[in-house]
Amino acid sequence: MEPPVRPKRIMVIGGGVCGLVTLRNLIERGSFDTVELVERRDDVGGVWYLDEHGAHVASKKPRWPSPAYPGLIGNVLPEFLSFSGAPFPEPPTTPQQPFPTLKETYDYLRQFADRYSEQGNIRLNTEVVRVEELQDRKGWRVVTRDWSTDSESKISSDVWDGVVVCTGWYNDPLWPETEGIDLVREKGLAVHAKWYRGPQNYAGKRALVIGNGNSSNDIASHLAPLAQSPVYRSIRRPALRHFVSLPDSRIQDVVPVKRFSLQSDNKVTAELQDGTTIEDIDVVFIGSGYLPNPSFLYVRSPESPSGSLSPLMSQISAQAPQSRRIPSLHRHILYAYNPSLAFIGSVMCFTPFTIADVSSMWLTLAWADEVAYPSTSEERLQFEKDRIEDVERRRGIEAQETGREASSLFTYSALGTSEEDYAAALKREIVAARTELKNVLPEWNDERRTWRQSMYPIKHQSLQWLKKQREQKATVVENGVANGNATY
Known part of the structure; x- marks a missing residue:
């Protein structure tokens, strides 16, 4: 039986959706000595921060551009983009198109982060080069590179009691294994x-x-x-x-x-x-799609906490059907072999803002000794084993019923239809520890599931409205050109 970890100095890696709400929950709802977030880009927002390509041409700093693109409109309504206690502004655009745009979502995240930037809890232009588990589970050495100037970067390292990886899914592209694709890629x-x-x-x-x-x-x-x-x-x-x-x-x-x-x-x-x-x-x-790949993270052998280091992702086979996951996680959050390492955003979901909120709140209370988790690595690993078995069973049922291979999105790393159940279970444990959070965190139940699913026909209607707007605009421009009075 292992004693629960109680970190006092915590580093959060990644300044996107997951990192920002994790930072807030650890600071505002925890009791830790130091909590700091590092982000390698020059602003927060993660995928919602679209920097311009030409802005860094003369800089020696590497670029890590977002996979977003100009004109992007989300698929999630504002209610499901609101962190607890920080409602998303309403209405974001128009009644006919209620889904927030890329800029509106970025503005929300930027405003949410302002307080913590002013307090000095966020370090931008800070790339995490390597995270190493210390011997005998005595913390984590984090090596960072400072890109805050356009001259030479500066390498430094520090030791932290706990580390939360919030780097998400959209950094390492997944390419198909179709014959000939490599040659096509080489030719651009x-x-x-x-x-x-x-x-x-x-x-x-x-x-x-x-x-x-x-x-x-x-x-x-x-x-x-x-x-x-x-x-x-x-x-x-x-x-x-x-x-x-x-x-x-x-x-x-x-x-x-x-x-x-x-x-x-x-x-x-x-x-x-x-x-x-x-x-x-x-x-x-x-x-x-993408692969989750925290390539900077090195851990000790589970059998020998004082042994040599190896990449965390080497614990799984690249050929295994379930390899598209962060391995050895309890509740998709705690690293089973050393719970002072945690992940927020390790799974894909329909409503990542609210799932990241409840997950990081659970983590905050777990590290504050207010929420219990299994006391041995074997017990903590049981969650992963059960999840893999359940996903394989469901994939088999779907393949049998449809006569086709199960969807590539029907995997360990996508919550899918279990999203509400997963979040509701976390919230029950949170509320048992702190009843005042019952009406602060969202509800996850059948009614909420129905409301979430209603977003899809609403999105379809908004696309139809946008299409009609474009067609009307094109007609006006065409008629204007024909009459010689077009305006641009």
């Missing part, structure tokens, strides 16, 4: 969704989009009015219900790609699994 003819910045450079181009999630659907719909028709979209199965998009006659769905090959004119041929081919492709967009 394949672009991952992480690097998509709008359709303006692809007018008249022949395009193929891989995937049927939000990013792929957005890219295809953006390309349709400009690129050569049709825009091809390669899919394995119909999109999940919450990946809302409008049908477009200029987008043609095709089966998965079997192999890619280069043509002599530096264009691409895609051979599909049904034997057909698409030739003369100018660009292939990849919407196959």
Whole structure:
């Protein structure tokens, strides 16, 4: 039986959604000596902070651009973007389009962070180079590089009692293993969704989009009015219900790609699994998602806390179906072998703001000895084992019922239909420790599930309204040009 960890000095890594709410909960609702957040970019906001490409041309500092793109509009209503005690401004845009834009979401996060920036709890331009577990679980050595000036960076290190990794999912792109894709990438003819910045450079181009999630659907719909028709979209199965998009006659769905090959004119041929081919492709967009990969994190052997260090991610096989996960986590939060390491945002979910809030609140109380967790690593690992077994069982049921391979989003690392149950269980333990938080944190129940699911038809209606607005604007411009009185 191991004593519970009680860190006093805590570092939070990452200044996006998960990092900011974790910082707030640890400071405002905990009782720790020091809590500090480090962010490698020059502002907070994570994926919602879209810096301009040209702003860093003359700088020696590396860039870590967001995967967001100009004009992005979210799929989550303001209620589900509100941290407890900090409601999202209403209404964000218009009644017909109630989903916050990229800038509106960034502004909310920036304002939320202002207090902690002023207090000195946030260090920007600070890249975490390496995090090492000390021997015998006596803390974590964190090595950072300071990029606050355009001259030379400065390396420093410090020891922290606890570390919370909040780096999220959108840093390491996942590429398909389709034959020929590496050669297409080398020629610069394949672009991952992480690097998509709008359709303006692809007018008249022949395009193929891989995937049927939000990013792929957005890219295809953006390309349709400009690129050569049709825009091809390669899919394995119909999109999940919450990946809302409008049908477009200029987008043609095709089966998965079997192999890619280069043509002599530096264009691409895609051979599909049904034997057909698409030739003369100018660009292939990849919407196959991301991998969680805290490559800076090194831990001791679970069998020997005084032993040598190895990357955390080496604990899982790259070929394993469940490898797309942070390994060995209890409740998707605590590292089972050393609970002074935690993760917020280790799983994908429909409402990441509120899930990050309740998860980091649970962590705050666990580290404050107000919420209990299993006292041995074996007991803490049971959560992961049970989760893997349940996901595999559900995948088997879905494959049997549909006659197709289960969705790639139906995995360990996506909460899916268990989201409300997961959050509700965390909240019950939080409220048992602090009853005053009962009406502060959101509810997670069947009613809330129904309301969350209602976002999808609302999103569909908003897309229809936006489409109509664009068509009306195009008509006005066209008529204005014809009459010689257009304004721009």
